[in-house]
Amino acid sequence: MTHKPSDIAAGTSRPLLRAVSPHSEANDNGAPSLSSRNPLEVLAQEHRFQAEVCNGLERIADGLPDELDRRLCQQVVSCLRYDLPLHHRDEEKGLFPLLRRRAAPGDSIHEVLDHLERDHSTDEGFADELIETLDRLAAGHRPPNPEMVGYMLRGFFEGYRRHIHWEETLVIPLARQLLTEEDRAELAACMSANRLGEQPCRK
Numbered sequence: 001m002t003h004k005p006s007d008i009a010a011g012t013s014r015p016l017l018r019a020v021s022p023h024s025e026a027n028d029n030g031a032p033s034l035s036s037r038n039p040l041e042v043l044a045q046e047h048r049f050q051a052e053v054c055n056g057l058e059r060i061a062d063g064l065p066d067e068l069d070r071r072l073c074q075q076v077v078s079c080l081r082y083d084l085p086l087h088h089r090d091e092e093k094g095l096f097p098l099l100r101r102r103a104a105p106g107d108s109i110h111e112v113l114d115h116l117e118r119d120h121s122t123d124e125g126f127a128d129e130l131i132e133t134l135d136r137l138a139a140g141h142r143p144p145n146p147e148m149v150g151y152m153l154r155g156f157f158e159g160y161r162r163h164i165h166w167e168e169t170l171v172i173p174l175a176r177q178l179l180t181e182e183d184r185a186e187l188a189a190c191m192s193a194n195r196l197g198e199q200p201c202r203k
């Protein structure tokens with residue numbers, strides 16, 4: 001059975017994240033392996049998935065404190081814990097170094113990439129706090145301070161939506177323009193290595 005990202009927004013009880021994530025090198029539903037796909041399209045697909053996760057976080061915030069979807073909390077935790085850091089590694093170890101190599105030395109994209117990397121670090125720290133909170137909500141605990149939890153959730157998804165927007169409007173289009181066929185193959189290999197826990201390909 002296949003699952004779609006929209007399952008998060010729909011709040012279904014399916015174990016969706018492993019299946020919808022474009023991360024798996026060989027997935028069990030017969031979809032093409034990562035190495036045979038355009039890695040930039042995989043990253044763009046991951047951004048769409050992350051946007052769904054942000055929608056899920058917003059639903060959780062809107063449901064506080066009494067109308068919580070515990071299953072949704074679990075699904076979002078899985079994404080924050082596994083998918084988000086992996087996606088960041090794909091970009092930091094794969095895409096960004098290739099773009100820096102292809103962009104002109106004085107191009108403003110260098111500063112943009114530096115900024116986005118700092119975002120990744122901040123967001124992962126923030127996500128760790130959310131994971132702890134969402135784990136407790138998923139286990140049925142009532143939040144001691146719903147306003148504070150809502151504030152945390154909104155701070156994260158609003159910031160992350162802006163982050164996705166920058167990457168989708170600036171970074172991915174530039175990569176489509178600048179990266180050669182060889183670069184794309186290198187990026188795909190790097191992403192595969194990330195999924196296998198191997199050392200990243202770029203120095």
Ligand SMILES: [Fe+2]
Pocket residue numbers: 047087091167
């Ligand atoms: Fe990204």
